[in-house]
Amino acid sequence: MARNLGRFLVLILLVSICDAASVFQPISDSHRSAALELFTPVNGSFGSLEETYEALRTFEVLGVENKSDVRHASCASVSKTLESSSSSLKDLFFALKVNGILKCKINEKALEGIISRLKAAINDANSLLDLYHSIGSLVLMKEQSLKADLHLSDAKGVFHSIKALSQSDGRWCYSSSNPQSSAYAAGIALETLAGVVSLSSSEIDQSMIGALRNDVLKLFDGIEKYYNGASYFDEKLIDSHENQGSISTTSSVVRGITAFAAVTEESLNLPGDKILGLARFFLGIGIPGDSKDFFNQIDSLACLENNRVSIPLILSLPSTVLSLTKKDSLKVRVNTVLGSSAPPLTVKLVGALGSKDTSLIDSQELKFNSETGVHILNDLPKSIDVGSYMFTFEIVLHELEPEEVYATGDQTKVPIFVTGIVKIENAEIAVLDSDLGSIETQKQLDLAGNNIASLSANHLQKLRLSFQLTTPRRHAFQPHQALLKLRHESKAEHIFVVGSSGKQFQLVLDFLGLVEKFFYLSGRYDIELTVGDAVMENSLLRALGHIELDIPEPPEKAPHPPLQPVDPYSRYGPKAEITHIFRAPEKRPPKELSLTFLGLTILPLLGFLIGLLRLEVNLKNFPTKAAPATFALLFHIGIGVVLLLYVLFWLKLDLFTTLKALGLLGAFLVFVGHRILSYLAATSSKLKSA
């Protein structure tokens, strides 16, 4: 997720740079402070050895003093890894890398063990990454003078096995079992091959190195370009899980070719503009938010700073907005990618394209100030007026040593804004009589200061506003906005564009034709003038005064003005309270009354029972024999259970459960009832007949 986000951010950053050209800035202090923020150690360490190495290398390249002391924990981790016999090749590699920066104390015996392990690993290796880590570790040990006389026994064989993994398009595979070609793997392979060359005791065959050079050229044929001059490498298949992203891939290739160029005698012959494109890619990222991207950016730029192919030089401008009024001078810097000073050179301004696409100036040289390291053009040419231009610069290097090759690019295009104070003169506002054009009232306006012009007009007259705009170079100027706004007391607004011819701006409002637009609203209108442009330093939005307009009554079918909001922000405030209308709850009787009547309802039942007693009811007819007695009892119990079921139904059961139970009970009751009642009927008929 973070990688994808990083890639997306890179794309956004690169796309936001404007068309066809941009200003790339070399590494500056903002990078240094960002590095300190991004690489913060947790509990004295940066995490794994790989992350520790990335942090330390970034600080080393940027020259940042790391305030927190990570040395102790890192060196402990390094020693542990190097002394352990179960560390992976990758861990050994990064431990040695960290050691290269921190220079910890290492046990001699452990080193011997490591060397034998690495040599065995090289012989058994079947993947590119294993070879990379093992050969890289051996190279690091040789560089750190841990073992000065380290040699590879079968350098040629290793060289062949790595070269065997190369593909026809200049990319490499990770192993013979994984045929996926990758530019990232190409970078790793080149670094590994450079390591093999430096470790070999005898000369490597020149034909093999020549073949490698061809591979590199083929790899660079597949370089991708952005429209702003940046070049980069990317993987063909984006969804592979080994895909690292364009920053990692490009930095791997840069590391590879700079390492390879360092060990070969002849130069690699890569075109300078591709190297410059790679430098621009890394500088165009800005400040990455991901620590791995940051490390890759800084490490690659460090490789490009001192490489043997060609050193890119970056032309940057501290400011691309120049003010004619303040008499700003055009300043240009040329630096290496890390901000160091460039060799002696001259910067020429060869062209300036304005809106009409014709070059306005002749080629001019900028003067170099050796104290500040800045190339300056003191006065902008007279043909440059306020506006936006595309300046074209060329870098011409002075005499160079033959080994020093620099990549400057042919021409660098930079968009420049030239601003200035635009003079507003002869501003006046007048009310004219319509037919004759004679002036009824006329007022001069001082648009620089405050003034309140108070005018009045009726619908038969006209309002005229006029002023002149002149640029610092005394040309006519067409601003982005020249608008007049009339606002009525009821907040109805009307906006008009002030037309122009040459330097003169004029607007005539004929009220006769505008009565309908004004919704027939008479009264006081506030007048506001807006004149503005991006390159105008004194853009203004000024209230000019007010005008009392007398407009006739609207006819019946006149449009009504739109309802103006009282306060446009009131829609963000709380809304009106909604009162829900509920049905008023029924009035309930007081509790005592209800309880009284409950008692009263019980009274008739008591009366019934008392009456029964008075009538001398008895149970003499209850059967005495066992079977009928049981049935009689069951009958009464059954009725009682049904009544109980009804009570339960009222309290909590639902109809369906009740009906189910009732069905069962009813069947039982019918059976029992039938038995007892038929027995009673039989006995009573016996009595009758007897």
Place this chain on the structure above:
Amino acid sequence: MARSSGKDAQALFHSLRTAYAATPTNLKIIDLYVGFAVLTAVIQVVYMALVGSFPFNSFLSGVLSCVGTAVLAVCLRIQVNKENKEFKDLAPERAFADFVLCNLVLHLVIMNFLG
């Protein structure tokens, strides 16, 4: 005149009482039961008149329960009465069984409607 009508009423009342005393006990039980049911219904109506008929379904089910069971008891009395020639062949036990069954059904419906 009033005195004679009063005396007539008293005499009428007395004769009714003596005639009633001759009815069989089981019929008297049924009459008592009817009286009890109707009285309960009347008390409920008086209560409703006092406090309003808000849960109208409850009021209806209460009153109709009383009235329904009174009606069923009256039917039972008709069927059980030996002097009633129409129902001579009907065994009183059968009538009682009908009475019980109908009451159970009535009260099921009442309980459902009670709410």
